[in-house]
Amino acid sequence: MQTTERSAAEQILRNLPRVNGIVPMFVNGAWQLAADGGTREVHNPANGRVIATVAEGSAADAQAAVSAARKAFDEGPWGSMSAAERAALLFKLADAIDANRDELMRIDTLNNGKPLRETEYDVIDAANCFRYYAGLATKPHGQTFDVPAPSQTFTVREPIGVCGQIVPWNYPLLMATWKLAPALAAGNVCILKPAELTPLSTIRLAMLMQELEFPAGVVNIVLGAGATVGHALAASELVDKIAFTGGTKTGRSIMHDATTNLKKISLELGGKSPNVVFADADFDTAIDYALFGIFANAGQVCSAGSRLIVERSLHDRFMDRLVERAQKIRVGDGFDPQTEMGPIISPVHRERVEGYIAAGRDEGAQLLCGGDRLGGPLAEGNFIAPTVFDGTSPSMRIVQEEIFGPVLVVQTFDNEAEAIALANDTIYGLAGGVFTQDIAKAHRVIRKMRAGITWINTYHPTYNEAPWGGYKQSGIGRELGTYGYDAYTEVKQINVNLDVEPSGWFSE
Numbered sequence: 261m262q263t264t265e266r267s268a269a270e271q272i273l274r275n276l277p278r279v280n281g282i283v284p285m286f287v288n289g290a291w292q293l294a295a296d297g298g299t300r301e302v303h304n305p306a307n308g309r310v311i312a313t314v315a316e317g318s319a320a321d322a323q324a325a326v327s328a329a330r331k332a333f334d335e336g337p338w339g340s341m342s343a344a345e346r347a348a349l350l351f352k353l354a355d356a357i358d359a360n361r362d363e364l365m366r367i368d369t370l371n372n373g374k375p376l377r378e379t380e381y382d383v384i385d386a387a388n389c390f391r392y393y394a395g396l397a398t399k400p401h402g403q404t405f406d407v408p409a410p411s412q413t414f415t416v417r418e419p420i421g422v423c424g425q426i427v428p429w430n431y432p433l434l435m436a437t438w439k440l441a442p443a444l445a446a447g448n449v450c451i452l453k454p455a456e457l458t459p460l461s462t463i464r465l466a467m468l469m470q471e472l473e474f475p476a477g478v479v480n481i482v483l484g485a486g487a488t489v490g491h492a493l494a495a496s497e498l499v500d501k502i503a504f505t506g507g508t509k510t511g512r513s514i515m516h517d518a519t520t521n522l523k524k525i526s527l528e529l530g531g532k533s534p535n536v537v538f539a540d541a542d543f544d545t546a547i548d549y550a551l552f553g554i555f556a557n558a559g560q561v562c563s564a565g566s567r568l569i570v571e572r573s574l575h576d577r578f579m580d581r582l583v584e585r586a587q588k589i590r591v592g593d594g595f596d597p598q599t600e601m602g603p604i605i606s607p608v609h610r611e612r613v614e615g616y617i618a619a620g621r622d623e624g625a626q627l628l629c630g631g632d633r634l635g636g637p638l639a640e641g642n643f644i645a646p647t648v649f650d651g652t653s654p655s656m657r658i659v660q661e662e663i664f665g666p667v668l669v670v671q672t673f674d675n676e677a678e679a680i681a682l683a684n685d686t687i688y689g690l691a692g693g694v695f696t697q698d699i700a701k702a703h704r705v706i707r708k709m710r711a712g713i714t715w716i717n718t719y720h721p722t723y724n725e726a727p728w729g730g731y732k733q734s735g736i737g738r739e740l741g742t743y744g745y746d747a748y749t750e751v752k753q754i755n756v757n758l759d760v761e762p763s764g765w766f767s768e
C-alpha cells in the first residue's frame with residue numbers, strides 16, 4: 261500500500277510543468293528556468309529520495325518578476341477588473357483546488373512528509389480560504405464621516421500594489437494560500453517565494469491559475485533561496501509590501517531590508533506557546549490536546565503547544581498517561597494510512613532539533629521519552645521519536661527557544677498567578693491554550709496571556725474567518741479574517757466640497 265501510494269504520487273509529479281526536465285518558475289504568465297541556469301534538487305523527507313529538480317532563481321529572477329508584477333499592476337487589466345470579476349476568478353480557483361484535492365495533498369505529503377490526513381485538511385482549508393476572500397472582495401469596506409459642512413468625507417480601500425510574499429515549508433500550499441488569497445481579492449499583484457524545500461504544490465497551484473487565465477504578471481512564483489531571492493524581494497524599491505511567514509531571526513532581517521522604501525510589512529513569526537493544564541481539567545481531553553498541540557505535523561507548527569504548563573497536584577498522573585500515549589504515536593511515511601506523525605523536513609533541520617535535545621540533556625532536564633532517531637525501515641528518512649522533557653527550569657534553552665520539532669517541555673505550577681507568569685516568560689507571544697472546567701478561571705488566564713491566538717479546552721483549531729498573528733516577537737500584523745484583507749489595502753480619505761466656491765482665505 262505504502263509503495264503503491266508513493267509511486268502514485270511520484271506519477272503525479274510527472275504532471276508538473278517541465279522545461280528541459282526541470283520544474284520551472286512562473287513569471288509573467290510563462291514557465292521559465294533561472295536566468296543563470298541554477299537548479300536545486302527537492303527531496304522526500306520520508307526517505308531522502310530526490311523527487312524533482314527545480315529551477316533555483318537568483319536576485320536577477322526576483323527582479324524580473326518584480327518588473328512583470330509592476331507592469332501588471334500599473335498597466336495591466338487587473339486594476340480595471342471589478343471586485344466581482346476578481347471574486348469570480350478566485351471562486352473558480354477554489355473549485356479547481358477541490359477538483360484536484362487528491363493530487364495536491366499527495367504532492368504536499370511527498371514533498372513535506374506529513375500524513376495524508378493532514379495534507380487533506382490543508383488542501384480543503386486552502387480552497388475555503390480562497391472562497392472566503394473571494395466573498396470578502398465584494399463586500400463594502402469604506403466608511404463615511406459626519407464632518408462639518410460643506411464637506412462630505414468618506415474612505416475607500418485600495419490595493420497596496422506589488423506584494424512580495426515569502427513562506428515556509430511546514431504548510432506549503434496553505435501558507436501560499438494565506439498570502440495569495442487576501443492579496444488578490446483586494447486587487448494586488450504578487451511575487452510569491454515558496455520555501456526552497458517545498459515548492460511543488462505552489463507550482464501546481466500556479467498551473468491552476470494559468471489554466472483559469474489569471475492575467476500575466478498578476479501572480480509570479482519565484483523559486484530560490486531566502487538570502488538571494490527573498491532578500492531581493494524584501495529590499496526592492498519597486499515592491500510596495502512584503503509579507504513574510506517564517507522564523508523570528510529571518511523576520512528581523514526582512515524588516516531591515518524593507519526600510520529601503522519603507523514598504524508595508526506583515527510578519528508571522530515563531531512561537532514557544534504555553535499550554536496550561538489545571539488539575540480540574542477534563543483529564544482525557546487535556547491529554548488528547550496536549551499531544552495534538554505538540555506532535556501534529558511533527559511539532560513543525562508555529563503555534564505548537566511546545567510548553568506544557570501543568571498544575572503540580574495533577575503532574576504525576578498527567579505525565580504518566582501523556583508519556584504512555586506519546587510512545588504509542590505511530591511515526592512513519594505519510595503515505596501509510598496508519599501513520600500519525602511524519603518526518604522532520606530535512607536532515608539539517610533534524611540535526612537542529614537533535615541539538616536542542618542534546619542541550620536539554622546537558623542542562624539537566626529529565627528526558628521522559630523519545631530523543632532518538634528512528635531506525636529500521638525509517639532509517640533513510642528524517643524521523644525523530646516524540647520527545648518529552650520534564651524537570652525543566654525557565655532559563656533552559658529548550659524552554660526559551662523555538663525547537664520546531666516533536667519536543668515537548670514540561671513546566672509545573674502551584675497557583676494561577678504562577679501559571680500565567682510561566683506562560684508569558686518567553687520573547688514569543690503567538691499562541692496559547694488553557695484547560696480547566698472552571699470557565700471563569702479559563703477566561704482570567706486567557707486574558708492575561710500575552711498571545712494573539714488562544715484556545716480554551718482545545719488546541720490548534722484555526723479558522724479562515726478569524727485573525728491569526730502574534731504578540732511580542734511572534735510578529736507584526738494579522739493574517740486571515742477581515743484583518744488579513746485589510747493588511748493588503750491602503751485606506752484613502754476622499755473629501756468632497758459640497759459648496760463649490762472660492763474659500764477667500766487670501767485676498768485677491
Ligand code: NAD
Nearest residue numbers: 427428429454455486487490491506507510528529530562
Ligand atoms: P525561515 O525563516 O528559515 O524561512 C522562511 C522563508 O523565508 C523561506 O522561504 C526562506 O527561503 C525565506 N528566507 C530565509 N532567509 C531569508 C532572508 N534573509 N530574506 C528573505 N527571505 C528569507 O523559516 P523556516 O525554517 O522555513 O520555517 C520555520 C519558521 O516559520 C518557524 O520559526 C515557525 O514558527 C515559522 N512559522 C510561523 C507561522 C506563523 O503564522 N506565525 C507559520 C508557519 C511557520
